[in-house]
Amino acid sequence: MSIAEQLLPEFDHEMGVTRRLLERVPEEWFEWKPQDKARSLGALVTHVVGIPAWIPKVVEQPHIDAGNAPPAAPPATRAEVVARFDQHVKDARAALSGRTDAELLAPWSLRVQGKEMFTLPKAAALRSFVMNHLIHHRGQLSVYLRMQNVPIPSIYGPSGDESM
Numbered sequence: 001m002s003i004a005e006q007l008l009p010e011f012d013h014e015m016g017v018t019r020r021l022l023e024r025v026p027e028e029w030f031e032w033k034p035q036d037k038a039r040s041l042g043a044l045v046t047h048v049v050g051i052p053a054w055i056p057k058v059v060e061q062p063h064i065d066a067g068n069a070p071p072a073a074p075p076a077t078r079a080e081v082v083a084r085f086d087q088h089v090k091d092a093r094a095a096l097s098g099r100t101d102a103e104l105l106a107p108w109s110l111r112v113q114g115k116e117m118f119t120l121p122k123a124a125a126l127r128s129f130v131m132n133h134l135i136h137h138r139g140q141l142s143v144y145l146r147m148q149n150v151p152i153p154s155i156y157g158p159s160g161d162e163s164m
Contacts, residue, residue, distance in 0.1 A: 003123045004099040011096065014131060015052065015089045018138050020153040021145070022049065022085055027078045029148055041144050046074045048141055049085045051134040055092035058108055058125050059099055067113030096126070 022045065030042030039047070050072050057064050075081045104123040109116050120128065142152050151161035158164055 052088040056095035063109035
């Protein structure tokens with residue numbers, strides 16, 4: 001089984017769980033923050049939605065410079081959140097599908113304004129920089145939603161609101 005074939009079931013599972021959470025985001029709370037230093041709900045959602053869009057950049061390029069990326073426009077509605085996420089997931093899955101082990105073992109670097117932050121094999125960057133990063137911010141999003149009394153879907157088992 002190739003590395004891509006190993007990553008895709010995990011990708012599909014995590015994207016499905018993330019989508020279920022995004023489907024519950026109350027658009028009337030996009031400006032809300034749990035405290036002054038935190039991102040707004042809308043900014044956090046924008047970040048979560050954009051993370052799958054990094055996958056084509058990781059598999060198709062030797063590096064990216066995150067310091068040169070323009071900020072993503074925040075979505076205006078929950079429907080736009082889900083549609084944007086679905087498109088990024090579709091594009092990410094297509095970019096990952098069929099990649100050879102040699103391609104995914106090639107080095108990939110994250111740079112910020114020209115300064116190298118790290119270099120990893122692309123497969124490791126997909127797991128840590130993309131998937132784990134998404135899972136981390138999805139966890140934050142679930143806390144934000146819980147604080148607004150939004151029912152949380154089952155993620156890795158029953159939630160306080162849903163059984164499996």
